[in-house]
Amino acid sequence: MNIFYYDIAIPIPVRETFTYKSKEILKSGSRVAVKFRNKDIVGYVVQQLNDMPDFSTTEVSEILDSEPIFKPSDMQIILWLADYYHHPLGEVFDTFCPPALRKITKTDSLLSVEEPIYSILEKDKQFELNKEQESCIKEIKSLRGFDPCLLYGVTGSGKTEIYLQTAGFYLSKGSSILILVPEISLTPQLQERFINRFGANIGIYHSRQTPKQRYNVWQKARNGEIKIVIGTRSAILSPLTNLGLIIIDEEHDQSYKQHEGFRFSARDVGIKRAQIEKIPIILGTATPSLQTLKLVEDKKYKQVNLLKRANGSKPPGFITLDINDSKLESGIAKESLDAIKNTLNRNKQALVFINRRGFSPLYECNNCRWVAECKSCDARLVFHHGLDRLICHRCESAYGLPTRCPECSSSNLSLQGSGTERIELFLEKYFKDTDIIRLDHDTTKKKGSLDEIIEKVHESNSAILVGTQMLAKGHDFPKVELGVILNCDAGITSPDINSLEKISQLLIQVSGRVGRRDSNGKVLIQTRYPEDKNLKELKSGDYLHFALKNLKQKKELHHPPYSAVCLLRASSPLADHNIKFLSKVANTLNIESEISAIGPIPSIISKTRGNLRHHLIIQTGSKTLLNKYVKDVIDSILSWDETKKVRWFFDIDPIDYS
Ligand SMILES: [Zn+2]
Ligand SMILES: [Zn+2]
Known part of the structure; x- marks a missing residue:
């Protein structure tokens, strides 16, 4: 009887694949049930081995797919992904496998169906193209x-x-x-x-x-x-x-x-x-x-x-609002409130954008400046009015509101700053009888809630939409005529390598939700830096011009996309463990002249869920070189004692350096 041997990827966080045998021929890209560490689990067939291994192997328990669920071109992509991102192959398979098939269950066989016919329906009027x-x-x-x-x-x-x-x-x-x-x-x-x-x-x-x-x-x-x-x-x-x-x-x-x-x-x-x-x-x-x-x-x-809006309307103009001398109410300037009132009076909608959810991002002692922080992260706790709790946005831990300061026992404590929830409550009081519609992570958690919110926006006439990034993305809300951006300053002043790209996209995308049906739209940007040169340029609304200039600078500085970068993050309960591990990686890499490893640096969010976090920034001329060096260094890392004391991962082409 013939016995065949196969490379099987198991969805666990290890880099190797495992060898199993089978009396039947298995096809690459199909699933099998295998015994692994005494459990029955799903494995993915990578390839058949040419030679019999010189160790004993277990037999595949069951073939789950009569036809592979990943065709040869998918297999090429999956193998590329594991290689490019240095990620365990079994977990890559799992990511693209429908959840129902991650369990030991057979696929329905392929049907031969009649080709569906898609015809253009009468009821949908095709737009006349310009x-x-x-x-x-x-x-x-x-x-x-x-x-x-x-x-x-x-x-x-x-x-x-x-x-x-x-x-x-x-x-x-x-x-x-x-x-x-x-x-x-x-x-x-x-x-x-x-x-x-x-x-x-x-x-x-x-x-x-x-x-x-x-x-x-x-x-x-x-x-x-x-x-x-x-x-x-x-x-x-x-x-x-x-x-x-x-x-x-x-x-x-x-x-x-x-x-x-x-x-x-x-x-x-x-x-x-x-x-x-x-x-x-x-x-x-x-x-x-x-x-x-x-x-x-x-x-x-x-x-x-x-380059033109389809209905001929002009994109909204940007107006910067210097708030250095303004008294803000829940983060909103008087001028912004007047503009909102104006918009509502014309039976239109206004949109208030703030990059922060919850009621208030700071619970502070006015006597000794103590600030409520999460016990296991270095994050400040955000007060959520609806829950009546302080919540950590890193680990979702909830805390009651202390009535006395734990440092000085003063009862003079207060909530500082605003998030979407506080703005919503404030606007509800300020503009009585107006629909205030909040769109953020918290209001869309429940199934179906998002559809309800979007429907409400379409049904309302004069209304105020309050939200985070979610509000800025691709929606078509025809009645919105005014946009108010509350906190773009963090983006303008951030030292992040890609912060300008992010903030310019955000401003343009928010403005894109405004005045989509006529030319009366405008966007107010509340800022303490009205003279900032980037902000001044962005006000023109010409994203492409701004981006190409930004790109030129990246070229001069050899920043991505003109170089390849990855982040190696380490976390552990002791800073010393992270630093020893990362330093060893940096020393190994810095021997090569083509690659530079900067760090170890404490991450901006330096503590999360009780673990301290540090990282290395690894930069080199091309993606191919980066791939080669990271692969080499992973081979070494796996044998070090320092590695056992930390959790680590490589983030290839990172967008978040925090
Ligand atoms: Zn105090
Ligand atoms: Zn936390």
Whole structure:
């Protein structure tokens, strides 16, 4: 009897794969049940081994898939991901496997289904394209093979209509289309537009769905029953048959990068997939990332432009409001309140943006300046009015409100500063009988709450929307005429390597929610730095000009995207352990002239969940070099004693240095 040997990836945080045997031939990319450390778990078949190993092996317990769930091109991407991000292979497989299939369960067999027909529905009126949009579509239709294209469209320029008509073109050729959005909150509106245009046969895939819902969409895509999938990060390997086009909407958005665990960029995976499957990819945005702009400059990506708003309206103007001498009420200046009142009187909506949730970010003793902090993180506690608790935004620990200062026993304690919740409550009192609608992490936790909020915005006439980043992203709220930005100063003064890119995108994106139907929109920026030169330039609203200048500086400074950077983070209960470990890595790397390791540096958030955090910034000329050196150093790290005392990970292409 023949026995075959296989490399199997197990979803645990170790870098090796494991050898199992089987009497049957297993296909790469399929799942098997295996015994591992006395447990039955799912393993992923990587490849067959040519030789019999010289150690004893266990037999695969069960074959779970008759057809591989990852096809050869997916396997190429998954192996690339594990290599590029230096992440355990089994966990990479798990990330892109529908949750229902991470358990020992068989896949339904593939059906032979009739090709769905997508016809353009009568009830959806296709927009008359303007000249600019027409030439844009023409260029997109001419993309062939792996052909990345930046669709630079100012906010309100009708990118969605371009997506719809492009999708129609690909569907008519029998291809399927994958559309990635950065936030779950953006799926309903895009879904609605696609359903109105092409009927109900649209797959939605994101992490708020039940495992069953996700499996259904996954299986339908695989069977060819649906040809359009709209989803967030993990949808990027959606098994659509005959994929013809990938669209990455809001390509600049930082939500494409996973912040925990497997820190991959779904945008970059999309580009990899397009490259391997030899298909075009469209990166749509009003605020392109510097990375994308560089690739356009290098002539590796094409660029098509939509520089006018679709309905001819002018984008809103920016006005900076010097608040150095203003008395603020819950963080809002009198001038801003007057502007809001004005907007409401005209039966329009105003939007108040603040980058902070909760009621108040500071609970302070007015006698000795003691500040309430989390016991296990170095984070200040944020007061949440609705919960009547101080909450740590790092570890979600909740604390009661002390009535006396623990340092000096004074009862003279007060809440300082504002978050979305305080602003909401203040505005409710100030503008009685006006709808105040809050959109942030806390108001959208419950299932269905997001849809309700968005519906309320559309139903209300004069209303005030209060929110965090979530409010700034891609929404189309036609009645909003005024934007008030409360705390952009932190972004302007931040020493972060990419803070200018972030703040410029944010300002433009907030302004993009304003005045989408007529030319009366304006955006007030409350600031203590009205003379800041970057702020002055951004006020012109010309993002591209600002970004290209920023890019030039990056080139001179050899900062990314003109170099490759990664972060090595270490955490442990003792600072000394982190420093010894990181210093040893730095010393190992700094022997090479092509690479520099800066640090160890205490991280900005230096303590979290009881652990102290330090990091190294590792920089080199190219991604290939970085990959090689990190790989070499990981090989050494694994044998050190210093390594056993810390938790560590590499963050490749980091966007968060805190
Ligand atoms: Zn005190
Ligand atoms: Zn905490």
